[in-house]
Amino acid sequence: MIEVRYERGVYLPGEDIWLDPWDAKPLAFVSHAHSDHIAPHDEIIVSERTARLMQARLPGERHEHVLNFGEPTSIRGLDVTLIPAGHIFGSAQFFLETKHGSLLYTGDFKLRPGRSAEPAEWRHAQTLIMETTFGLPRYRFPPTEQIVGQIVAFCRDTLETGAVPVLLGYSLGKAQEILCALSDAGLKPMLHGTVHRMTRIYEQFGQSFCEYERYSANQVAGRVLICPPSVVRSPMLEKIKDKRVAMISGWAVDPGAIYRYQVDAAFPLSDHADYTDLIRYVELVKPERVLTLHGFAAEFARDLRERGIEAWALSEENQMELVLGSGERTRPRVLLAAPSPQDAKEVREGEGAFAGTRGACGPQSEFHAFATVGETIAATPAKLEKVRLLAEYLRTLNTEQLAIATTYFTGKPFPQNDLRTIQAGWAVIHRALMAAAELAEPEFRRIAMSHGDAGKTALDALEGRTAPESFSLAESRELFESLHKIRGPLGKTELLQKR
Known part of the structure; x- marks a missing residue:
């Protein structure tokens, strides 16, 4: 098979080519022109439309x-x-055929047909590298027609009250899909400047849209304003007194999405594959090996293994595998991404570990094991299965660890009869993450808005920018106790940054 590595991007060492790397490389395939997939590479392989969009978003010679x-x-x-x-x-998508086998790399993709993107295709391949942003069973999107109907109804209801409907979607891709969705609704779209700029490039390639206007502060009445999410707290929107704001994102299927995004409504129109389409795509490609990237990569890889398909999370340092034997006491064991078949057999049988795609493996962590078990339980719908997974994990703990972990599984840092609080809200965590990762405010906000989830934001912000260290359950308890004792947000921020 073709050798695959991961280091802030997929690398094929035998072919000496990178696939969607984060940093500038001598030769790279760029799957599309979103900002998290482009960099000033020396030489690139791209589609014609991505080349044009990339020139607009990242000018330069290459x-x-x-x-x-x-x-x-x-x-x-x-x-x-x-x-x-x-x-x-x-x-x-990138399809490669070599003497060592074939490989299909999806980049970001979706199977559901859209109105502003070419419909997805596929090829049979020995190795499939796929993005798994929505790789949990709970991420199954309603029919597109149903979502579009809800968006149109939201706009009409808002206009009837004399307010301005504001639809938030990324300026490239999502905004144009929203614009297409409004084409038969008899509404009057008005586009934010960055949305307007990208839309004009679409039109240069023959894409047609309904009639629209460029944003004008004095003419928003009676219009449907389409903006990128970054404007949600900007002076531009603050000047519109009567408005209702809706986020258009696949993450809208999560409960409480309107509170997370601080909007009036949220609709799950996504440009990524949902769980159903991820499974279907594997069935279409029929690969011998699947390597997963992004989002819920470890969870989806585990689901595939349970279906009898060799699959490994490529972008994760390691992942927990709970090997449940008949009457055996189960212990957590760490599996690293993308092994050879022989290596995979050795780890499944408890023979040892092997090098991950980032090189030397970081130290195993008690807290990582706890967190992974929690994610596994959260992704399991059956109550009895949740109980079984929890019981198997708890059997592996000593007395001290058991007291800490059982408290944490209640969702609190201290026992219920302990009235202490941490008082470290998102503002403190926000500042600590920015400082630890040495990120500027705009870049951090971009990361946060792309996820809508504090945990995923933290992982994306810190991964590759900090050095992971082993972290025990006892150390986590000490951290929570220290956060309780420290008074004031600056001290709490400094403590979290160092940790």
Whole structure:
């Protein structure tokens, strides 16, 4: 099989090519023009539409191999074919055939047909590298027509009250899909400047939209305003006194989404594959090996293994596998991403561990094991299965660990009869994450808005920017006790930053 590594991007060492790396590389495939997938590479492989969008978003000189969809092309001796990904305008998947086997890399993708992106296709491949943003069973989206109907109804109801409906979606991809959704509704869209700029590029390639206007502060009455999420607390929106704001995101299926985004409504129109489509895509490609990336990568890989498919989380340092034997006392064991078949067999049988895709493995962590078990339980719908998983984990703990873990599983840092509180809200955590990762405010807000979840935001902000360390349950208790004792947000922020 083709050798695959992961280091802030997928790397194929035998072919010496990177796939969607975070940092500038000599040769890279760029799947689409979203900001988290582009960098100032020396040489790139792209679709024609992504090349044009990338020039608008990241100007500069670079050598571009612009490929048409479905046409096999030889680049540096590599037999490459790009096929549509269905994610956004111009988004592509990377199909590679070598003497060592075939590989299909999805980048961001979706199977549900959209109105502003080319429909996704697929190829049979020995290795499938796929994004798994919504890789939990609870992320199953309603039919697109139903969501669009709800968005249109929201806009009409808002306009009838004399207010301005504001729809939040990324300026590239989501905003154009929203614009297409409004085409038959008889509404008057008004586009934020960045949305307008991207939409004009779509039109240069023949994409048609309903009639729209560019944003004008004095003419918003009676219009449907389409903006990127970054404007949600901007002076631009604050000047509109009567408005109702809706977030358009796949994360809207999560309970409490309107409170997390601080909006009036949220609709789960996504440009990513949901859980159903992720499973379906694996069935279509029929790979011998699946490597998962992003989102719930470890959880989805585990689901595939339970279906008899070899699958490993590529972008995670390690993942917990609870091996449940007949009457055996189960112990947590760490599996690292993307093993060879022989290595995988050894780890499943408890023979040892092997090097991960980032090189040397970080120290195993009690707290990581606790957190992974918690995620596993949360993703399990059956109550009896939750009880079984929890019981198997608790059997592995000593007396001190047991007292701490059982308290944490109640969702509180201290026992119920202990009235102490931590008083470390999102503002404190926000500042601590920014300082620890050395991120500027705009970049951190971009990360936070892309997830809508504090835990995922923390992982994205810290991964690759800090050095993970082992963290025991006892150390976590000491941290919570110290946070309680420290008075004032500055001291709490400093403590969290150091930890």
